[in-house]
Amino acid sequence: MAEGASVVFKLYCLAVLTVMAASYTVLMRYTRTVEGVRYYSTTTVFVTECAKMFFTLCILLKEHKGSIRKVSQELKGNIVGKPMEMLKMSVPSIVYAIQNNMTFIGLSNLDAATYQVTYQMKIPCTALLSVMMLGRSLSSMQWIAVFVLTGGVILVQGIGGEAVSHTTGTEGNYVVGLTALTIAVFCSGFAGVYFEKLLKGSDTSLWVRNVQMYSWGMLSAFLGVVMHDYQNVRENGFLYGYTPLVWLVVLLGSGGGIYTSIVVKYTDNIMKGFAAAAAIVLSTIASIMFMGLVVGWMFVMGASLVIAAIFLYGLPKTNTEKLPVRKSGT
Ligand code: C5P
Incomplete structure (x- = not known):
């Protein structure tokens, strides 16, 4: 992949990520709440990690023109040869593993739209961590955009749960779902920024x-x-309850992960967050159409603020492919 990606390429990656995030959320929620055999979400997180590893190795193989020898040389040099670098990567990786498990708990207990909008709290969290950990600076307009977005998200969430109502009773536990998601928000911000730093x-x-x-x-x-x-x-097998739709969740989750890494490389975590916010709109439309979700006026207003914030933030005016800070020994 070429260094110094074009704006078109960045937009393409952001768009793909947004669509993937939206369909992943709706589908994950569907497979966790539909009647019938329930798969174990921990196994899905594991299978998704394996799928990401597989895709990454395929890409590396393609970059080395099919030479397995060159790929293994490069990996040996970077994995066995650089144990400290390997150790550093354990931090975002383990935090992401916690996050990925928490999102399953969140989505098993909340409806897709509430999940999606609450999860957007990771945007201000990520913005703050980017400033603190990466030394990045935001213009005042961009900070305003972050806060407009936060306001929009809170409104959409509807203090007291008025904005998003369910047509059918959700069996999940709202407090458990929200707690898991709050943990996921912090994990997302921290792991994302740490990965970007490395x-x-x-x-x-x-x-x-x-x-x-x-x-x-x-x-x-x-x-x-x-x-x-x-x-x-042990009792039912590793892939218990894996329907074709669950495999689709794995595919979307792994594709989303790979695209996340590309987006972070060529833009940054804050931009990624704004793109993900656009997924609210898509997942809400999908929830209204397929799951009978009813939205109130607060939701509509909040969603409008979210969209306005995306425009206020604007396209990246600076090259975000390198950090604005000195190399910190990584
Ligand atoms: O919600 P958020 O955007 O923080 O989620 C990022 C997702 O991307 C996580 O599921 C994480 O496992 C994945 N990821 C990845 N590879 C990276 C960075 C993130 O698969 N290099």
Whole structure:
């Protein structure tokens, strides 16, 4: 992939990520709430990590023109040869593993739209962490955009739950869902910014970084299965309840992860957050159409603010492919 990607390419990646995030959310929620056999979400997180590793290795192989020898040389040099770099990558990877499990809990207990809008709290969280951890600066207009977005999200969430109502009773526990999602928000902000710091603070390629990341991801997701679903998996099998739709969730989750990494490389985490906010609009339309979701006026107003904020923030005026800070020993 060429260094210095064009604006068209960046927009393309943001658009794909947005569509993937929206369909992932709706589908994940559907597979967790539909009648019938319930798959173990910890196994899905693990299978998704494996799929991301597989896709990343395929991309690396393509970059090295099909030479397995060159790929293994590069990986050996970066994994065995740089144990400290490998260790550093464990931080975002483990935090992401926690986040990915928390989002499943969140989505199993909340409706897609409430989930989606609450999860957007990661935007101000990420903006703050980007400023604190990366030394990035936002113009006053961009800060206003972040706060307009936050206001929009809170309105959409509807203090007291008025903005989004369900046509059918949700069996989930609202408090559990919201707590899990709050943890996920912090994990998302921290892991995203930390990954960006490691990626842009060194010359190691995105795909090598991803292999480092997914190695830890597979390990921690596997631990998640053992700790949470060991007995269930022993009794019913690892892929218990895997319908074609669950495989689609895995595909969208892994594709979303790969595109997230590309977007972070060529833009930044704040931009990614704004793009993800656009997924609200899509997932809400999908929820209205397919799941009978009813939205109130607060939701409509909040969603309008979210959209306004996206425009206020504007396209990146600066090159965000490198960090504005000195290399910090990474
Ligand atoms: O919600 P958020 O945008 O923070 O989610 C990012 C997702 O992208 C996580 O599921 C994480 O596992 C994934 N990711 C990835 N590879 C990266 C960075 C993030 O798969 N290099």
